[in-house]
Amino acid sequence: MKRTLDYKGRWRNHTVAFRVSDEESKLLNDLVALSGLTKQDYITRRLLCRDVVVQGNPRVYKVLKNQMAAIYEELKRLEALSPDNDELLYTLQVIAITLDGLKGEDE
Numbered sequence: 238m239k240r241t242l243d244y245k246g247r248w249r250n251h252t253v254a255f256r257v258s259d260e261e262s263k264l265l266n267d268l269v270a271l272s273g274l275t276k277q278d279y280i281t282r283r284l285l286c287r288d289v290v291v292q293g294n295p296r297v298y299k300v301l302k303n304q305m306a307a308i309y310e311e312l313k314r315l316e317a318l319s320p321d322n323d324e325l326l327y328t329l330q331v332i333a334i335t336l337d338g339l340k341g342e343d344e
Contacts (some may be wrong), residue, residue, distance in 0.1 A: 270300040302336055309333060 240248050257265065269279045273292045282289050291297060309329055 267300075267304065271297065271304065273297040298336075305329070305333055305336060 242248055265276075265280075269276045271291065272279050272289050273294055273296065274282070274289065279289060281287075312329060
């Protein structure tokens with residue numbers, strides 16, 4: 238049987254598995270998508286207390302944009318319940334405009 242090495246020439250032959258809740262799974266998947274890493278690389282770096290450095294690319298930009306849109310929609314919903322979120326909504330709008338400007342640089 239031929240060994241399959243990873244990109245650093247290591248032979249990874251041990252499997253680690255664990256269970257998570259639906260909420261934990263969603264959060265983990267979101268964090269992995271935002272990092273631009275594979276799930277394996279993300280979890281390994283976090284477990285070994287190594288830095289997770291986000292490498293900007295179109296896929297990460299799209300995830301960031303979608304996450305910000307979801308947060309913005311949730312804040313608009315909360316604004317109807319409590320109108321004291323004006324400053325937070327303004328800050329989020331500035332971030333959204335900035336992200337939109339970054340889109341032009343990437344494409």
